[in-house]
Amino acid sequence: MKLLSGSELVDFIKERQAKQVRNLKQAHHIHPTLAIVRCNTQSDVISTYVRLKQAYGDDIGVEVAVYSETPDSLIARIESLNEDDSVHGVIVQLPVTPADLTEGAIEAVMADKDVDGLSSHAQFDPATPTAILWLLAGYNINLEHVAIVGRGRLVGAPLEKMLRNSGVDVMSYDETSADVLPEELRKAKVIITATGQPGVITADMIAQNAVVVDAGTASEGGVIRGDVAHDVRERQDLTITPERGGVGPLTVAALFDNVLLAARRVAESRQN
Numbered sequence: 490m491k492l493l494s495g496s497e498l499v500d501f502i503k504e505r506q507a508k509q510v511r512n513l514k515q516a517h518h519i520h521p522t523l524a525i526v527r528c529n530t531q532s533d534v535i536s537t538y539v540r541l542k543q544a545y546g547d548d549i550g551v552e553v554a555v556y557s558e559t560p561d562s563l564i565a566r567i568e569s570l571n572e573d574d575s576v577h578g579v580i581v582q583l584p585v586t587p588a589d590l591t592e593g594a595i596e597a598v599m600a601d602k603d604v605d606g607l608s609s610h611a612q613f614d615p616a617t618p619t620a621i622l623w624l625l626a627g628y629n630i631n632l633e634h635v636a637i638v639g640r641g642r643l644v645g646a647p648l649e650k651m652l653r654n655s656g657v658d659v660m661s662y663d664e665t666s667a668d669v670l671p672e673e674l675r676k677a678k679v680i681i682t683a684t685g686q687p688g689v690i691t692a693d694m695i696a697q698n699a700v701v702v703d704a705g706t707a708s709e710g711g712v713i714r715g716d717v718a719h720d721v722r723e724r725q726d727l728t729i730t731p732e733r734g735g736v737g738p739l740t741v742a743a744l745f746d747n748v749l750l751a752a753r754r755v756a757e758s759r760q761n
């Protein structure tokens with residue numbers, strides 16, 4: 490088995506980003522700042538995601554401010570961060586509780602600051618699809634016979650669009666394809682899965698020597714679980730993301746790339 494390790498690639502990216510931060514501070518007096526808005530105070534998994542982003546920000550010198558909101562204060566907080574010139578990126582940490590507030594909250598983030606790239610007016614590429622493309626490029630994976638499982642807002646749908654835009658032929662599946670999925674997936678050389686259903690991809694669905702990228706982030710008792718079943722990890726012929734240190738660390742790195750891009754745009758707009 491060969492591992493696609495995001496953790497191994499992330500240090501190079503961090504070094505580049507830390508240099509960019511120093512330049513923004515020294516040459517432009519801009520202190521890049523990310524605001525994370527959460528509305529789900531009870532969730533341990535959300536706290537883990539937020540902690541990972543705070544730690545990453547610390548490592549590269551980006552300020553990370555976290556706002557814990559109630560359903561009543563959520564939109565007002567986002568609107569006030571939109572107006573705050575010291576904030577360069579605003580994200581709504583998902584999942585939001587109650588879930589029906591998600592759409593409105595994401596759409597409330599102004600385009601220039603939507604560094605998660607999740608709104609309908611997004612100007613930035615979303616983090617997890619970018620992370621997956623970095624990972625595949627970093628390990629020279631050939632993008633042919635690619636199958637994406639899951640068409641969610643965070644991963645499957647935007648990744649399909651990004652791959653198609655760069656001319657890659659992609660097959661995409663969701664819960665409506667359950668009957669044909671095992672047979673179809675066995676034709677794929679690269680499988681990217683992000684359904685949020687732990688164990689949904691089993692060893693018998695995967696071709697010999699395939700590449701498997703597991704971007705599932707389901708929460709089971711406060712623990713983050715991927716989509717691939719345990720038997721997949723026993724297959725020695727596969728090239729696969731590890732249970733920890735695969736797509737996740739690069740997702741955080743890709744988010745901060747967008748924060749720095751947003752801050753650089755502010756610097757450029759001041760020069761013009």
Ligand SMILES: Nc1nc2c(c(=O)[nH]1)N[C@@H](CN(C=O)c1ccc(C(=O)N[C@@H](CCC(=O)O)C(=O)O)cc1)CN2
Pocket residue numbers: 537538541580581582583584605616617643706712713732733734735736737738739740741
């Ligand atoms: N607003 C957003 N919400 C969510 C996103 C997102 O991109 N934007 N993605 C996921 C959660 N996520 C970032 O927010 C995220 C998930 C996992 C990791 C990560 O590095 N995981 C580690 C394991 C951590 C652990 O178990 O302790 C790993 O894979 O090694 C980073 C970010 C849903 N919500």
